[in-house]
Amino acid sequence: MEKKEIIAALMTANVNFLNALGLNIDVSISRENKKFNEVVGFCEQVITIIETFYKEKKEIVFLDCSCGKSYLSFVLNYVLSNVFALNTYFYAVDKNTAIIEKCERINSLLGFKNMCFINAKTIDVLPEKSVDFVIALHACDVATDETIAKAIKIKSRHILVVPCCENNIRNRLKEGHPLVDITDFGLLRYRFASILTEALRAQFLAGAGYNVKLVEIVSPKYTPKNLMIIAKRKKRNKKYNMNKFQKLDEMFNTDFALQSFFADTGSNRSECYKAICG
Secondary structure, three states: OOHHHHHHHHHHHOOHHHHHHOOOOOOOOHHHHHHHHHHHHHHHHHHHHHHHOOOOOOOEEEEEOOOOOOOOHHHHHHHHHHOOOOOOOEEEEOOOHHHHHHHHHHHHHHHHOOEEEEOOOOOOOOOOOOOOOEEEEEEEEEHHHHHHHHHHHOOOOOOEEEEEEHHHHHHHOOOOOOHHHOOOHHHHHHHHHHHHHHHHHHHHHHHHOEEEEEEEEOOOOOOOOOOEEEEOOOOOOOOOOHHHHHHHHHHHOOOOOOHHHHHHHHHOOHHHHHHHOH
């Protein structure tokens, strides 16, 4: 199903649904329209994976991390339930109490019975159901790393994240790395930090036993934060290693935040990597 078909289905089937979420599709140049297109682009990638890997009729469970207003979960729920008639369940987690309360009010209005909203840190959540998809749309800075770490810990079959902000890396790229003559310049440091951060995340996932690819979910005219990391867990029939991640991490002296979420599994980096890779 192409992106434009998803948009058409949403626009013609239930405009009241979109209005309840506050995704105003009538305004062509607006924050809401931007978010609408981001959500649609994300949905397209999820649907492609489901069409490829979920031939059997089973409940598909999602964990939406740093969910905010839960646009993504609400729209995915609507599309997968009403357009594809799939059996789904959604956990949506955010540490902002007011946001979670708002999501619960919207859910009461919409009447979904397959959604659970959790006020907590992503890393602390323990879903009762086995999770198939861990997702996050623009979880800010290290919240994306927290999402990836949680997904690895619970052995999620699929991970789809669209990162936002790379402050953790950008602030460390001022000295002590081989490209310092490039990152002397603020704009170049900003752009390089984005590339390096996503490369580190992708290599970490690969080292932890996932097939990884990166795609753009929308045109840059909507947002420059349009890069999605897609990871699918491999069958655990061989050993994996963090060599590529470790090389990048040490080369640029990043002490990357993602590995800190596994600090309880070992007293040093080598033991940490060994525990993650099994």
